[in-house]
Amino acid sequence: MIKRTFNSFGAGGNTMNRIVNSIEAKDIENHFHPYTNPQTLKETGPHVICRGEGVYVYDNSNTKFIEGMSGLWCASLGFNNKDLVEAATKQMEKLPFYHSFAGKVPEVAANLAEKLVGIAPEGLGKVFFCNSGSEANDTAIKVVWYYQNALGRPEKRKIISRKRGYHGVTMVAGSLTGLPYAQDGFGLPLDFVRHTSCPHYFIEKLENESEQNFVDRMLNDLEELILEEGPDTIGAFIAEPVMGAGGVIIPPENYFSKVQVLLKKYDVLFIADEVICGFGRTGNMWGSDTFNLKPDILTCAKALSGAYAPISALLINETIVSEIENQANELGIFGHGFTYSAHPMSAAIALRTLEIYEEKKIVDHVRKMEKSFTERVRSLKKYDFVGDVRAVGLIGAIEFVSEPGSNKKPDPSRKVSAKIQQKIQEAGVILRSLPGDSLAFCPPLIIEESQIHEMFDKIDSVLAGIDFQIL
Numbered sequence: 366m367i368k369r370t371f372n373s374f375g376a377g378g379n380t381m382n383r384i385v386n387s388i389e390a391k392d393i394e395n396h397f398h399p400y401t402n403p404q405t406l407k408e409t410g411p412h413v414i415c416r417g418e419g420v421y422v423y424d425n426s427n428t429k430f431i432e433g434m435s436g437l438w439c440a441s442l443g444f445n446n447k448d449l450v451e452a453a454t455k456q457m458e459k460l461p462f463y464h465s466f467a468g469k470v471p472e473v474a475a476n477l478a479e480k481l482v483g484i485a486p487e488g489l490g491k492v493f494f495c496n497s498g499s500e501a502n503d504t505a506i507k508v509v510w511y512y513q514n515a516l517g518r519p520e521k522r523k524i525i526s527r528k529r530g531y532h533g534v535t536m537v538a539g540s541l542t543g544l545p546y547a548q549d550g551f552g553l554p555l556d557f558v559r560h561t562s563c564p565h566y567f568i569e570k571l572e573n574e575s576e577q578n579f580v581d582r583m584l585n586d587l588e589e590l591i592l593e594e595g596p597d598t599i600g601a602f603i604a605e606p607v608m609g610a611g612g613v614i615i616p617p618e619n620y621f622s623k624v625q626v627l628l629k630k631y632d633v634l635f636i637a638d639e640v641i642c643g644f645g646r647t648g649n650m651w652g653s654d655t656f657n658l659k660p661d662i663l664t665c666a667k668a669l670s671g672a673y674a675p676i677s678a679l680l681i682n683e684t685i686v687s688e689i690e691n692q693a694n695e696l697g698i699f700g701h702g703f704t705y706s707a708h709p710m711s712a713a714i715a716l717r718t719l720e721i722y723e724e725k726k727i728v729d730h731v732r733k734m735e736k737s738f739t740e741r742v743r744s745l746k747k748y749d750f751v752g753d754v755r756a757v758g759l760i761g762a763i764e765f766v767s768e769p770g771s772n773k774k775p776d777p778s779r780k781v782s783a784k785i786q787q788k789i790q791e792a793g794v795i796l797r798s799l800p801g802d803s804l805a806f807c808p809p810l811i812i813e814e815s816q817i818h819e820m821f822d823k824i825d826s827v828l829a830g831i832d833f834q835i836l
């Protein structure tokens with residue numbers, strides 16, 4: 366008999382203790398889970414999800430949940446979009462595989478490249494396809510290195526990322542990620558990565574420090590780091606427009622405009638990691654539009670295919686690509702690519718996804734929903750133990766504090782946000798607890814007004830019933 370309790374990395378889901386059925390037992394025996402505490406998984410059993418319908422998913426006891434996180438910030442069109450299934454089926458029947466090496470290209474990949482460049486931020490006129498956010502970020506760093514080498518400055522290869530940034534888990538992306546859980550036990554980060562301060566004003570501010578003084582201090586930290594390392598050794602800076610897994614941290618006013626001035630001053634390339642923010646999440650097509658970023662390279666994934674198939678992409682400034690092409694001509698080849706770069710089925714799904722975004726006017730829809738969503742997130746500030754509330758577009762978070770009116774973090778051993786997340790899940794909403802005792806909200810972009818209220822009514826009633834001191 367396996368007893369279900371909470372698990373901060375998401376396993377375990379039902380309110381009741383119950384005998385696990387064969388699928389749960391089988392899974393524990395065979396499956397080594399990503400991002401999961403193995404011991405808790407053994408005790409709780411996995412939470413088996415069986416089917417989806419719009420913004421809802423159903424588990425193997427047919428319990429219905431609102432997926433308030435779009436899975437992993439990704440299922441933008443919900444969980445049973447028939448058009449995407451049809452696009453995949455048609456492509457599988459027509460050409461299930463072809464590659465893009467040595468001058469070949471699947472027809473559908475060429476069409477997707479055109480479509481993506483058509484919506485890319487100005488100046489990012491070339492696209493390179495990969496299969497995951499991590500691969501896209503690893504590739505972005507190789508692009509930076511290749512470019513700096515092409516310009517005759519091979520030593521300009523260190524990469525600055527930010528504490529609490531999330532960029533994935535492959536060896537380079539896992540090094541860029543500024544969260545200990547992605548590095549502990551692996552001997553990461555690799556030696557060319559440096560992490561600068563995290564612009565989370567609520568937690569990182571000094572006593573009586575204004576937001577703008579805080580921004581200047583963040584900038585000072587960044588400039589000091591560049592100078593300490595030597596500007597000639599810094600190749601690029603990578604940042605998410607809104608930090609996702611690090612706690613949904615929305616940049617303070619003027620932060621990015623000042624960062625960009627600094628990067629220009631020291632000739633450091635800017636990579637915007639839009640793996641979460643891309644395709645409407647922040648109320649514009651790109652997080653870069655929302656925060657006025659002018660990246661040299663943009664990485665995207667997740668909502669590129671509504672998460673129905675693995676595909677990611679880099680959008681790259683044409684000048685960078687032309688330098689790389691010159692160098693590749695000299696070397697004979699651009700020696701990078703994946704068997705499944707622009708896999709036809711993924712490309713067909715992504716192409717249809719982008720068409721659906723147009724047909725549904727998804728960015729306008731997010732803007733329409735933003736008001737209710739952000740109001741409902743902000744209203745949770747009424748609870749003493751909610752210290753900070755933040756939201757933009759259809760992404761947000763609340764952060765728990767140990768003392769009302771303070772920014773004091775609860776003792777991590779209390780696992781406050783994980784416990785609250787579990788209670789909310791028992792009420793029918795799947796959310797994600799994040800480092801720093803935050804709880805994230807990131808529903809599918811197709812969510813309707815009534816469903817936003819349904820989701821927050823449930824969250825609100827759980828929070829109202831919590832005795833925080835004994836939690």
Ligand SMILES: Cc1ncc(COP(=O)(O)O)c(C=O)c1O
Binds near residue numbers: 438497
């Ligand atoms: C901002 C960001 N970058 C990169 C990644 C890594 O993507 P993947 O898990 O597809 O490798 C993620 C995943 O959540 C992400 O949120």
